[in-house]
Amino acid sequence: MSGRILLVDDEAELRDICREALTERGWTVLTAANGVEALEVLSSGRPVDLALLDKRMPRMDGVSLLKEMKRRNIDADVIFLTGYGGVDNAVECLQLGAVDYLLKPFNIDELTARLDKALGERRLRSSVQEATSFMDVLGFSESLKDKKDFSTLLQEFLQQTWDFFAPHGLAFFPDGHVNGEAGPTVWGGDAWHPSLTRWCKAVGGRLLDRNQPRLFDPATLANAKRAGNVVPQDVPEVSLLVVPMRHDDTRIGSLALFRHPGASDYTQKELQYLTFFASHATVMLANALKDSRMRSINMGVITSFVRAVEAKDHYTSGHSERVSSYAVMLGRKMGLASKDLKLLRIAGLLHDIGKIGVPDHILNKPGPLTSQEYAVMKRHASVGKDIVRRVIFLEEVLPLIYCHHERPDGLGYPEGLPLGDIPPLSRIISVVDGHEAMTSDRAYRQGMTYRDAMERLRRGAGSQWDERMVHTWVDIASSPSFSEEARKAAMAE
CATH class of the missing domain: 3.30.450.40 (GAF domain)
Structure with a gap:
């Protein structure tokens, strides 16, 4: 048995008998002659598990004491001691917030049985509350995992x-x-x-x-x-x-x-x-933290691949960075969330990484490609996917790289997907990649003017490129502040 009990009764003999008997049974017993003295004990900083309150006492009775304990948020269960029997009196005690009541006169065995029951229920409540608090901690610990x-x-x-x-x-x-x-x-x-x-x-x-x-x-x-x-x-x-x-x-x-x-x-x-x-x-x-550091290392390795690709063809130098910036601009204009903008930024940088596997004589050929050479060139989407799939944190970028040459009319590569099966972010990469490629000089031709490129995009809207995205991009690229906006997009994400 254990617990701290406060016995409040104006009968000194009853207090002494109960204190001696309960102390022998292992409880710590404090006593008070009335409610005023009891409040002094309860306010002294010594916690009490249960208070035995005589219902009728001078200066402050048990009912008034219980109400004051509630007002002060004193955490102690209460058993009323009363010499007035009857169901109505018992109900009144329980309605006031007591956990039990005991009629006088009583014997010590009856008192200890009531105390055991009340303190056992209190320990059970405490265990439940502790478990609930523990589960709350577990709950918001679990919520951090995503x-x-x-x-x-x-x-x-x-x-x-x-x-x-x-x-x-x-x-x-x-x-x-x-x-x-x-x-x-x-x-x-x-x-x-x-x-x-x-x-x-x-x-x-x-x-x-x-x-x-x-x-x-x-x-x-x-x-x-x-x-x-x-x-x-x-x-x-x-x-x-x-x-x-x-x-x-x-x-x-x-x-x-x-x-x-x-x-x-x-x-x-x-x-x-x-x-x-x-x-x-x-x-x-x-x-x-480790993941962030590993991402930085991996992105450094991946970026070195991008540099290696562009080193194979000086005409494409800076192409990936520009596609990345343009993709973020178009994505932001279309109201995409920050997560998608980050995916666009990375996918824009890596979309042509597979060209590292394309032979230089094909990549730098000054004239049109043969059908066999074009078939080799088209493999860069699959090669890029194979390279990037080795980096776990770039998993969400894979379909953007793989599908950036698919077309709404189903004539794209490598799968010939219809519009509904092409990832929306890939469609964004496709539009801005087309714009950047058309306006840049290549080994086999000079770059188009912006006006001609815009017209070419309009003609291909709905067949080669997503129509809604083309119209949105044309509005962006036609703006006088287009170059400055591209610079800000590159810095923002």
């Missing part, structure tokens, strides 16, 4: 931490290996005292080295300030959680949450929840 980008993942983590733990202030201090000299991300900025921010950053760094979370309560900070130079004198005495975010050798940073004095202090259980959630988020952030 956030691939490091910055997006971090912001989502901070937002959910703010919502779940209800701090007055939150700060994330990135490790130098993650963001260089970037400063902290601070939420609830008006609540942060400058000295608290500096001290939390320093403490967070030390805890990150040891990979150890800490809870600081106001009393701990006050004692540390009195002890000397452990805590600066101007650091406010708050309830503070500091949790390092580190996975294996990857150091993400440290997280600090605080509540002002007067609010409910953070508990060890909340520190455990925050540590659990932060550890899950740290794994995802570390993976996102």
